[in-house]
Amino acid sequence: MPEVLLDGDWSDNPWLSPPDVVVFADDFARPDGSIIGQHTPIGDLVWTKYVGGSDPGSDVVIRSGSAGPTIASSNLLVMGLVDAGTADGILIATFNAGEGNTANFLPFRFIDGSNFLQMTVISGNWVLRKRTGGTYTILVATGVPKAPGDVFTITLRGNSVIVAINGEERVNILEPDHATATRHGIGSLPTPGNADPSSTWRDISLTIPGSWS
Numbered sequence: 001m002p003e004v005l006l007d008g009d010w011s012d013n014p015w016l017s018p019p020d021v022v023v024f025a026d027d028f029a030r031p032d033g034s035i036i037g038q039h040t041p042i043g044d045l046v047w048t049k050y051v052g053g054s055d056p057g058s059d060v061v062i063r064s065g066s067a068g069p070t071i072a073s074s075n076l077l078v079m080g081l082v083d084a085g086t087a088d089g090i091l092i093a094t095f096n097a098g099e100g101n102t103a104n105f106l107p108f109r110f111i112d113g114s115n116f117l118q119m120t121v122i123s124g125n126w127v128l129r130k131r132t133g134g135t136y137t138i139l140v141a142t143g144v145p146k147a148p149g150d151v152f153t154i155t156l157r158g159n160s161v162i163v164a165i166n167g168e169e170r171v172n173i174l175e176p177d178h179a180t181a182t183r184h185g186i187g188s189l190p191t192p193g194n195a196d197p198s199s200t201w202r203d204i205s206l207t208i209p210g211s212w213s
């Protein structure tokens with residue numbers, strides 16, 4: 001029977017896994033204003049912006065009274081993204097329902113506006129969808145209706161994509177497209193005419209389990 005060490009750090013004990021590494025985390029607890037160019041509180045990574053068209057007023061902002069960032073745009077695809085430097089990890093995010101808007105989504109493994117994966121809402125229910133070469137394809141329709149407080153746990157490792165919603169596994173597939181893309185974030189396609197359509201995500205984080213080392 002091997003000797004079990006009860007003290008010291010993990011490196012002293014070959015039977016223990018290294019600690020988990022939180023690559024980035026953000027709870028959006030900030031004063032009002034754009035998050036673009038700001039750093040994540042954990043990981044110190046910079047938020048950047050993608051806008052699917054010409055709209056200089058588009059932004060990802062914190063507004064008084066919102067429980068998360070709001071996408072400010074007339075009707076264009078807008079994302080706030082962090083380059084995590086890794087395509088793999090466990091992405092966790094909490095949804096905050098936008099008023100009257102079904103087009104909130106969680107983009108991950110983002111290459112550019114024509115190539116990424118996303119959890120999004122179609123006909124009121126969450127689906128896993130990919131965009132490759134500008135074409136959208138539904139990979140899995142979960143049948144789970146969107147609701148405020150939905151928690152997503154997305155495990156990304158190589159081609160494997162596993163998605164749990166509120167602790168229940170809903171997706172478990174192999175998807176080779178965009179498997180090395182390292183940007184992840186939040187997004188929305190606001191409904192035209194809706195003044196504050198898309199306060200979308202309360203928090204987001206990416207963690208690499210120590211057991212993966």
